[in-house]
Amino acid sequence: MGIYNFRGGVHPKGYKELSADKPLKEFLPSGELVFPVSQHVGKPAIPVVKRNDLVKVGQLIARADGFISSNIHSSVSGKVKAVEPRLNNAGVMVESIVIINDNEYTLAEGVGEKTDYTKLSAKEIIDKIKDAGVVGLGGAGFPTFVKMMPQKPEEIRWIVANGAECEPGITCDDRLMQEHPEEIVEGMKIVLQLFPTAKAVIAIETNKPAAIASMKKAIAGDNRFSVLELKVKYPQGGERNLVHAVTGQYMESASLPASLGCIVDNVATLAAIYKAVALNTPLYERGLTVTGDGAAQPANYIVKFGTLASEIIPDEGGLKPGTKKVLLGGPMMGMAIPNTDIPLEKRNNALTCYLEDEVEIAQGKLTNCIRCGKCIRVCPLGLYPQMMAEAIEKNNLQRFIDVHGLDCIQCGTCNFACPAKRPLTQLFKQGKPLAMALNRINQSKKEGSK
Amino acid sequence: MSTETSTFKHVSSSPHLRNPLTTGGVMMNVVIGLVPVTVFGIWHFGLHAALVIIASIASAMLTEYLFDLIAKRPNTLWDGSAVVTGLLLALCLPSQCPLYVPILGSAFGILVAKCFFGGLGQNFMNPALAGRAFLLISFGKVMTDYSYDAVSSVTPLASLNSGEAVDLGKMFIGLATGHIGISILCIVIGGIWLLVTDTISWEIPVASTISFVIFLIAMSGRGFDPYYLAAQLCGGGFALGAFFMATDPVTKPMTWSGQLIFGCLYGFLSAVFRTQGSMADTTTFAIIIANLATPLIDRMPVPQPFGVGKKGSSVIPGVEALNAPKRKSMIPKSAIILMAITLVAGGGLACVNMMTADTIAENERQAALAAYETVLPDMEITSDDALTAQVEQFAETGYGDGAFGRVYINEAVVGKDSSGNAAGYAISVSSMEGYDGEIAMSVGILPDGTVTGISFTTITETAGMGMLANEDSWKAQFKDKNVEAFKLNKAGGSTTDEEIDSVSGASITSGAVVNAVNAALDFFHNYVVAG
Numbered sequence: 001m002g003i004y005n006f007r008g009g010v011h012p013k014g015y016k017e018l019s020a021d022k023p024l025k026e027f028l029p030s031g032e033l034v035f036p037v038s039q040h041v042g043k044p045a046i047p048v049v050k051r052n053d054l055v056k057v058g059q060l061i062a063r064a065d066g067f068i069s070s071n072i073h074s075s076v077s078g079k080v081k082a083v084e085p086r087l088n089n090a091g092v093m094v095e096s097i098v099i100i101n102d103n104e105y106t107l108a109e110g111v112g113e114k115t116d117y118t119k120l121s122a123k124e125i126i127d128k129i130k131d132a133g134v135v136g137l138g139g140a141g142f143p144t145f146v147k148m149m150p151q152k153p154e155e156i157r158w159i160v161a162n163g164a165e166c167e168p169g170i171t172c173d174d175r176l177m178q179e180h181p182e183e184i185v186e187g188m189k190i191v192l193q194l195f196p197t198a199k200a201v202i203a204i205e206t207n208k209p210a211a212i213a214s215m216k217k218a219i220a221g222d223n224r225f226s227v228l229e230l231k232v233k234y235p236q237g238g239e240r241n242l243v244h245a246v247t248g249q250y251m252e253s254a255s256l257p258a259s260l261g262c263i264v265d266n267v268a269t270l271a272a273i274y275k276a277v278a279l280n281t282p283l284y285e286r287g288l289t290v291t292g293d294g295a296a297q298p299a300n301y302i303v304k305f306g307t308l309a310s311e312i313i314p315d316e317g318g319l320k321p322g323t324k325k326v327l328l329g330g331p332m333m334g335m336a337i338p339n340t341d342i343p344l345e346k347r348n349n350a351l352t353c354y355l356e357d358e359v360e361i362a363q364g365k366l367t368n369c370i371r372c373g374k375c376i377r378v379c380p381l382g383l384y385p386q387m388m389a390e391a392i393e394k395n396n397l398q399r400f401i402d403v404h405g406l407d408c409i410q411c412g413t414c415n416f417a418c419p420a421k422r423p424l425t426q427l428f429k430q431g432k433p434l435a436m437a438l439n440r441i442n443q444s445k446k447e448g449s450k
Numbered sequence: 451m452s453t454e455t456s457t458f459k460h461v462s463s464s465p466h467l468r469n470p471l472t473t474g475g476v477m478m479n480v481v482i483g484l485v486p487v488t489v490f491g492i493w494h495f496g497l498h499a500a501l502v503i504i505a506s507i508a509s510a511m512l513t514e515y516l517f518d519l520i521a522k523r524p525n526t527l528w529d530g531s532a533v534v535t536g537l538l539l540a541l542c543l544p545s546q547c548p549l550y551v552p553i554l555g556s557a558f559g560i561l562v563a564k565c566f567f568g569g570l571g572q573n574f575m576n577p578a579l580a581g582r583a584f585l586l587i588s589f590g591k592v593m594t595d596y597s598y599d600a601v602s603s604v605t606p607l608a609s610l611n612s613g614e615a616v617d618l619g620k621m622f623i624g625l626a627t628g629h630i631g632i633s634i635l636c637i638v639i640g641g642i643w644l645l646v647t648d649t650i651s652w653e654i655p656v657a658s659t660i661s662f663v664i665f666l667i668a669m670s671g672r673g674f675d676p677y678y679l680a681a682q683l684c685g686g687g688f689a690l691g692a693f694f695m696a697t698d699p700v701t702k703p704m705t706w707s708g709q710l711i712f713g714c715l716y717g718f719l720s721a722v723f724r725t726q727g728s729m730a731d732t733t734t735f736a737i738i739i740a741n742l743a744t745p746l747i748d749r750m751p752v753p754q755p756f757g758v759g760k761k762g763s764s765v766i767p768g769v770e771a772l773n774a775p776k777r778k779s780m781i782p783k784s785a786i787i788l789m790a791i792t793l794v795a796g797g798g799l800a801c802v803n804m805m806t807a808d809t810i811a812e813n814e815r816q817a818a819l820a821a822y823e824t825v826l827p828d829m830e831i832t833s834d835d836a837l838t839a840q841v842e843q844f845a846e847t848g849y850g851d852g853a854f855g856r857v858y859i860n861e862a863v864v865g866k867d868s869s870g871n872a873a874g875y876a877i878s879v880s881s882m883e884g885y886d887g888e889i890a891m892s893v894g895i896l897p898d899g900t901v902t903g904i905s906f907t908t909i910t911e912t913a914g915m916g917m918l919a920n921e922d923s924w925k926a927q928f929k930d931k932n933v934e935a936f937k938l939n940k941a942g943g944s945t946t947d948e949e950i951d952s953v954s955g956a957s958i959t960s961g962a963v964v965n966a967v968n969a970a971l972d973f974f975h976n977y978v979v980a981g
Contacts, residue, residue, distance in 0.1 A: 012467045013467070323459070331467040337459065338459055
């Protein structure tokens, strides 16, 4: 397979070198841990522990509520201090379980026991993934077991491991592919067991030669597997672009990868599937990169959920003096946090720390849109961001829908490229929910008139 | 919550990285791209060119500054767009123009075309070209006076149009007469800089050049003539327009396909104006008209979001598929209706024209015959193959190489007396230099060179002034005179046969008629009698 490219995209500075050679290291928290009940797409989970309960590592502390929801497990052993609302990373007070770590890390019963997954039925595998609370670790947090239950399983032809890691600065997936390629491959084999006729593709950007070599070595001898090399470009890891890379088919915003015969999962998610199914270990920790020019020690950690960001990057010793901005995630799609007293959860793959706030600098250079069209050229989905932004600024939501604004994935590419420094992505984040609401109103009106 | 360890950090929406390129940077790139052609212009045309450039830029910046001040708007000078406007305007001015020209032009462009519409990004036409159009209309003579070094000379394009040879190499380098930004070589160097720095994209320069060449081949009547095409590409402001003005981000379409359409439109209009128009300037109006079409063009290409056309459906129980909006065409209904009306009206006109074409030709024939009979009374009008052949050799270029202005010999016929001998000649001649365009007339000449009279077939001059030339008393001045050539006497009170009194207040009309009659006489002496 050649090196895949797509139309559009940008080249933000990568600075992956800050943390690329730092091996994954387990980070042991010392203080209290906070587990928000909503760490995934869907309905928040329901706490099943109460104050002063004793919990062990891997023990269920909140159970899924409904179909699109996910279990949450404790990452430490200790005592429940409280079940109360706490600030989550989106700046919202969310019901959270607070646990005081006893630093013993006593495993719950059965956790870590090996199971021969080849003897399991499809239903048993899916139930194990569901019970382990595995969600998409690429950042969306969509419950993984749902993806494993397409309406037409016989039509699934591709299992895609997304190892593109196109966000600047983040290296935890890269390290995972280098250090534990067998976990990813085993995870894919488990998924292949659900879809026996499918082929497995591992997609990696070419700026990770060590990961490519490592994955190629791990899949050697199994002709169901292949590695797809992607051109270094942001947003190469976007699902629709990835599905196109693998299948050559275009995926519309209204469809899911499964309709084109694809199951797309992040490499870390696949490793989590392996642990859940073969090792009976629920999802309670993940890889996380600490990077940016404001990080005193860029590193890749295995972080236990619930750990406060301030433990990993304390003001003294973790952050360089004068650090202006801390992001959960990478610089293109990550979220800025007002302070570091925020628990890390399933969807967080990085802590990016900056001495300079580029957005602040850019705001000083804001001008009217000069209609240069750069946003249109770089949009990976072929949208017209300038027209979308104009529609929202004029509060014309119908126009926003007409220019296909609802297709926007808010990857930030247009915003990055804009010389006039217009806050495009911010406008889309504001406008999209309003436009979707309008869309629903229009539809119910249509149905009402029938 | 243990907030004592954490200090408040900056928050903002993603993305948190920004491309270093800014609006000011874009403008700076354009200025850098214009440096070669500017330096060349100053070197070639001398210091006055530098003064024109400085005056133009200073005026543009001052206008914007004052407007911001008076309108209580934030100062926007730092974005650099005023500098670009001033510089671009100066580059398409004659090098020796008085300094009030660039000052007024820049001020108009910035104030009317840009500031009044909301500043940078809101102007609907290129401010530099708006300023230039204003100057062309207001100071037509100054704007087309390309003399320098106290030598009045014609531009290469004017030479080309009158059939003279031009030096392509010198035109390309810029060693010719014209506006300050004349060096095609330097423009191309600057254009490559813009392309390399991604300040402009290739669509507009490429599409406009290709479409310009194609339509020149189609409309110039010269077919595929590489020499002529190269001279057209190197002459005038086409290249400066293609690289620096049509590509102005604000007034061009934003989409890839829109830019191709826009480029083609610019090339097409330039070719039409150059081959069919009479204006000295083609680039300005071609780009301005294309600018006006931009909002429509921007709505025309249907955006193709990733994967459109592939049917999608929700495959997961309990998950509702995101309802994708109907992919409707972006062409506004009004545009389609307008286009339909235009097509119907245009088609109707074409039909009427086709149906009446024969009648019109017949009417014109009758008018011409009547005119011949007026000037050659009592003779039988017949055509003569030898005479017709003599006339045809001047059909393309006009008669007299400009000695009589732009004059065409349309037809020459023989008047025969009752015994069948040639008793007189009638020559139909048109001057294009009437106050309102063409004046066509028949001139009757006896074999000895005596003019029997003139009769107009086409004259649409100003009523009460130029139209007085059609009075019999004025036309009688030519009657029964036997002279080498007539001479216009603007003062009136003529005494000799040669002198013709000008129609009062209509010396242009009178001059055109005298020139046409002289051309007819010249033709008579050189080709009818001699031939």
